Amino acid sequence: MAKMKRMLPTPTPETQHFWDGARDGELLLQRCDDCSDAYFPPRPFCPKCGSRKVSVFKASGKGFLLSYVINTRPQPISETPYAIAVVELEEGPRMMTNIVECEQTPEALPLDMKLEVTFEQQNDDITLPLFKPAGA
Amino acid sequence: MKQNSVAVVGAAETTDMGKVPGMSQIMLHADAALNALEDAGLKPSDIDGIATAGEWPTSIAHYLGITPTWVDGTLVGGCSFMMHVRHAAAAINEGLCETVLITHGESGRSRIGSSPYPMDTVSLAGQFEIPYGVMGPPSMFTIPVLRYLKEYDLTVEDLAMVSVIQREWAAKNPRSSFKDPLTVDDVLGSSMIAWPFTKLMCCLVTDGGGAIILTSAERAKDFPQKPVYVLGTGESVETPMISQMEDFCSSRAFKVSGAKAFEEAGISHDDVDHLMIYDAFAHLPLYGLEDLGFCKPGEAAAFIRERNTAPGGKLPMNTNGGGLSYMHSGMYGMYALQESIRQMRGTAAAQIEGAKISVSHGVGGMFGASGTVIFTNEA
Numbered sequence: 001m002a003k004m005k006r007m008l009p010t011p012t013p014e015t016q017h018f019w020d021g022a023r024d025g026e027l028l029l030q031r032c033d034d035c036s037d038a039y040f041p042p043r044p045f046c047p048k049c050g051s052r053k054v055s056v057f058k059a060s061g062k063g064f065l066l067s068y069v070i071n072t073r074p075q076p077i078s079e080t081p082y083a084i085a086v087v088e089l090e091e092g093p094r095m096m097t098n099i100v101e102c103e104q105t106p107e108a109l110p111l112d113m114k115l116e117v118t119f120e121q122q123n124d125d126i127t128l129p130l131f132k133p134a135g136a
Numbered sequence: 137m138k139q140n141s142v143a144v145v146g147a148a149e150t151t152d153m154g155k156v157p158g159m160s161q162i163m164l165h166a167d168a169a170l171n172a173l174e175d176a177g178l179k180p181s182d183i184d185g186i187a188t189a190g191e192w193p194t195s196i197a198h199y200l201g202i203t204p205t206w207v208d209g210t211l212v213g214g215c216s217f218m219m220h221v222r223h224a225a226a227a228i229n230e231g232l233c234e235t236v237l238i239t240h241g242e243s244g245r246s247r248i249g250s251s252p253y254p255m256d257t258v259s260l261a262g263q264f265e266i267p268y269g270v271m272g273p274p275s276m277f278t279i280p281v282l283r284y285l286k287e288y289d290l291t292v293e294d295l296a297m298v299s300v301i302q303r304e305w306a307a308k309n310p311r312s313s314f315k316d317p318l319t320v321d322d323v324l325g326s327s328m329i330a331w332p333f334t335k336l337m338c339c340l341v342t343d344g345g346g347a348i349i350l351t352s353a354e355r356a357k358d359f360p361q362k363p364v365y366v367l368g369t370g371e372s373v374e375t376p377m378i379s380q381m382e383d384f385c386s387s388r389a390f391k392v393s394g395a396k397a398f399e400e401a402g403i404s405h406d407d408v409d410h411l412m413i414y415d416a417f418a419h420l421p422l423y424g425l426e427d428l429g430f431c432k433p434g435e436a437a438a439f440i441r442e443r444n445t446a447p448g449g450k451l452p453m454n455t456n457g458g459g460l461s462y463m464h465s466g467m468y469g470m471y472a473l474q475e476s477i478r479q480m481r482g483t484a485a486a487q488i489e490g491a492k493i494s495v496s497h498g499v500g501g502m503f504g505a506s507g508t509v510i511f512t513n514e515a
Contacts, residue, residue, distance in 0.1 A: 006267050006269065007255070007257055007262075007266045007267055008257060008267055009257055009262065009263035009264070009266075009267055010257040010258045010262070010263065011263070012258060012263075015260075015263055040264075041260045041263070041264045041377070041380070066283055066384065067279055067280050067281070067282045067283035067384055068279065068282060069275055069278050069279050069281075069282075069330035069331055069332075069333065070330060070331035071269060071270075071271060071274075071275040071330045072328045072329060072330060072331070073271050073274065073275065073329060073330065074271065075269065075271075076269050076271070077268075077269035078269065081328075081331075082269060084268050084269055084270055084275055084276075084279065084330075085279075086279060086280075086378075086379045086384075094379055094380065095264065095379060096264060096265045096268050096270075096279075096377075096378075096379040097268060098268050098269065106331060106332075111282060111283060111286050128267055128268075
């Protein structure tokens with residue numbers, strides 16, 4: 001995927017750990033210590049039960065392709081059509097991403113295909129978690 | 137809310153729609169408001185409650201010369217106006233105000249005096265969606281759909297058929313932006329926007345506005361127009377992030393809002409004569425028919441293909457031509473409400489003879505929010 005100007009995230013106190021983790025090559029999720037549900041996006045309490053007793057843990061980085069579109073309109077991140085996808089992680093949470101190391105066509109992107117995380121550095125502070133076909 | 141306790145006594149759209157480069161956003165609100173006031177035989181000074189989205193209620197009240205005792209600026213996207221109707225009904229019943237004006241105006245195409253798009257990189261969506269290259273609704277609202285198609289063994293032809301049938305309704309409406317007949321091949325052959333969505337599966341981008349005036353059912357009898365009663369209402373929100381909706385094949389906000397409205401109205405689906413489901417994109421009527429309970433999960437595409445919602449069908453839907461062919465300024469909910477009101481007054485371009493109950497169902501901020509209003513013309 002050609003690297004063009006992406007809008008990059010501005011971390012907040014509640015999300016800083018996630019972006020620090022991504023910079024270090026780790027995909028971090030959170031889990032409620034009371035109800036044990038894993039969740040995303042980051043916040044310092046459980047969105048299911050409201051408990052503030054939560055822990056950060058490193059996710060496996062494995063998941064599957066839940067759904068996507070292939071955007072063909074004016075492009076902030078690529079000169080050619082690119083998939084904007086949602087991956088469902090092994091631990092349960094879902095996240096938006098791009099699929100790399102793979103043709104951006106419906107044929108090359110069957111739903112349910114296995115994916116694994118990879119990291120793309122954007123600048124000194126921000127590294128984005130992206131996903132690629134498992135074993136690619 | 138109490139069934140039939142509040143009624144629509146004024147309703148109108150802007151004088152012109154489509155391309156209106158001679159009006160800024162706030163004047164589109166005002167043009168629609170002045171038309172609705174004339175429809176109701178009222179002056180701005182008769183209004184004591186104001187609700188709007190897209191502009192501050194303060195701006196609309198000041199521009200029109202209104203001194204309100206009740207104000208609602210709920211802004212959750214295109215279904216905000218369904219919520220305004222619900223909130224206004226509660227306010228009127230509670231005695232907070234007597235006569236409410238709800239306005240919408242949007243220079244969606246000409247972008248004259250429009251609210252700017254925020255460049256947000258801080259919110260959760262800004263941090264965890266925007267960096268992946270989403271470009272507004274066409275590449276966000278559409279993301280769940282491949283999963284829906286796979287889950288129910290449907291095809292892009294099923295999406296295209298929604299646009300084809302709505303064009304049939306649009307052909308009956310002189311104010312529609314597009315009236316020429318379409319085929320499934322036309323829809324699939326139009327330019328690709330975001331696979332699997334082609335241009336003709338996406339709504340128009342136009343200029344326009346609309347306004348509604350509500351008062352108690354008791355007072356409504358003294359107004360010039362046939363009252364259209366509010367029979368039941370619902371509302372809910374789910375998430376501002378499309379990636380975080382609970383179920384990619386169903387909208388929780390649709391289900392909660394729709395069920396609440398039917399419960400309040402005390403009706404069953406068989407009682408519904410006319411239906412509006414906000415169609416920003418071709419998949420929304422599919423999700424809407426299922427989440428409102430008109431069809432079982434996965435059966436809405438066949439229901440549409442078998443012409444149940446088409447002219448002559450048993451459940452006429454989106455009879456103005458919808459956001460896909462009539463008009464779509466950005467927050468289309470107001471136009472769905474206007475068509476429901478016209479159908480209940482008996483003044484629609486494609487009038488459903490004898491229709492007594494109309495359901496108007498809206499969506500907002502992708503699948504983020506939903507509002508439902510059920511109208512009747514029988515007191």
